[in-house]
Amino acid sequence: MNAGPAFEPTMNIEERTEHARTRITKLVFPQDTNPIGTLYGGTAMKWMDEVAFLTATRFARRQVVTVSMDRVDFKTPIPRGNIVELIGEVTRVGNTSVTVTVSILREDPLSGTQELAIQGELVMVAVDDKMQPVQVVPEN
Numbered sequence: 001m002n003a004g005p006a007f008e009p010t011m012n013i014e015e016r017t018e019h020a021r022t023r024i025t026k027l028v029f030p031q032d033t034n035p036i037g038t039l040y041g042g043t044a045m046k047w048m049d050e051v052a053f054l055t056a057t058r059f060a061r062r063q064v065v066t067v068s069m070d071r072v073d074f075k076t077p078i079p080r081g082n083i084v085e086l087i088g089e090v091t092r093v094g095n096t097s098v099t100v101t102v103s104i105l106r107e108d109p110l111s112g113t114q115e116l117a118i119q120g121e122l123v124m125v126a127v128d129d130k131m132q133p134v135q136v137v138p139e140n
Contacts, residue, residue: 055088
C-alpha cells in the first residue's frame with residue numbers, strides 16, 4: 001500500500017494543501033439519528049469539526065483550535081444506514097488561521113450513488129502551548 005509522500009517542512013503552500021486533504025468514511029448508525037431516522041445536525045457538525053482539525057493539523061503541523069464554523073448548509077437528509085464520506089480541504093491560509101471546507105457526501109450502500117449532503121467552512125487557528133496564536137506556516 002502506497003501511503004504517499006511524507007510531510008516535509010519545505011513544502012510550498014500548494015503541496016501542503018494537497019498533503020492535508022483528509023477523507024474519513026463513516027456509517028450512520030441508529031444512535032446518530034433523530035426520531036425520523038436521519039443524521040442529527042449536531043453529530044454532523046461534530047464530525048465536520050474533527051475533520052477540519054485533522055486537515056488543519058496536517059497542513060500546519062501545529063496545534064490548532066476551532067475559532068468559527070461558518071455557514072453550514074444542510075442540502076439533503078442523511079438516512080440511518082447510509083455511508084458518509086467527509087472530505088476536508090484547506091481553502092484559505094492566513095497568518096495564524098486556516099480555513100477548511102468540509103463536505104459530507106452521502107452514499108446509498110446498495111446502489112453506491114453519492115451526493116453532496118452537507119457543506120461548511122471552519123476556521124482553525126494555530127496556537128502555542130499558552131494558547132496564543134502563532135503563524136500557521138513558519139517563516140523559513
